[in-house]
Amino acid sequence: MLAADITGRKFTAMRAFVLRRVLAAIPLLLGASLLIFLVFAFTPGDFIDGNINLTAQRAAELKALYGLDQPWWLRYLHWLEKLxxxxxxxxxxxxxxxxxxxxxxxxxxxxxxxxxxxxxxxxALLTGVLAAVQPYSLFDRLLTLAVFAAMSFPVFFLCLLLIKWAAVDLGWLPVGGMLATGSDTRGWAYVHEVAIHMVLPVITLVMLQAGGLTRYFRASMFEALAMDFVRTARAKGLKERTVIFKHALRNALLPMIALAGFELPALFSGAIITEKLFNWPGVGHVHIDTLAARDYPVLMAFTLFLAALTILGNLMADIVYACVDPRIRLR
Known part of the structure; x- marks a missing residue:
């Protein structure tokens, strides 16, 4: 009976915690929508102004048609209502x-x-843990060198370098796109073709993102290995593998939960140049094209999509952190 009562109180506290976080996310999303709209509303020029083939009269008619001649606050309210x-x-x-x-x-x-x-x-998890277990070793130093070397490459240079080596010189992989020109494959052949076309952009994103995350994992694991509970576990005679993976790693992963909430929106925004250079048919590729054309409705929608992903990721990270860390007070 007592256990059931404790479980019920924990469930009630968790439900209240989630509700508070959801309610707090609503004004954040509204504030983000207002900020995004203001940035693009006060940016000089738009798609109509950039079209040199339009006469002044026709441009004025199109602005009236799309509501671009109205005050910014009225345009925002109309945009928000549509959203x-x-x-x-x-x-x-x-x-x-x-x-x-x-x-x-x-x-x-x-x-x-x-x-x-x-x-x-x-x-990043595997290499970070191995580097923390063997600090300042040859492996740790080589890993640090590889991490900073990968992070120092500009994304456009890395993309072009991979295209030249793997696609042009060696001919192992396609230059870009998601499917071959005129392809009508189905089933597993379609999956295989998409996977082949994904190799180069995936390698690019992994090289650019894994380095910094490896350093985070190494620092968090290194700090966990120096804590008292790890020394106590070793003093009890537990195997080193048990100490590392069951005790140290579980605690080292806690700070990474907060970081994981920002990874997906960051990867979407970070893949914009990669998608463009590899001609991958994604929203990042469309974002570059609409940016050049100053198609602000598309730009505002994509930016709001990234903001919503950031808020959602942060919300999920808070909930997961509260579930796995008993030290979090839910009241």
């Missing part, structure tokens, strides 16, 4: 709704981002 109904606006460059435009490409970006994130988190 609440799931309408992200209309792309003036592609002449289709923004929701439909992003819907065509967001899965491709998510596929690239998720595969890359799984790989570089796994690599």
């Amino acid at each position: 609440l109904h799931g309408d992200l606006g209309f792309s003036m460059q592609y002449q289709i709704p923004v929701t439909e435009l992003l819907g065509q490409y967001v899965f491709n970006s998510f596929l690239l981002a998720s595969v890359s994130m799984v790989l570089y988190w796994g690599i």
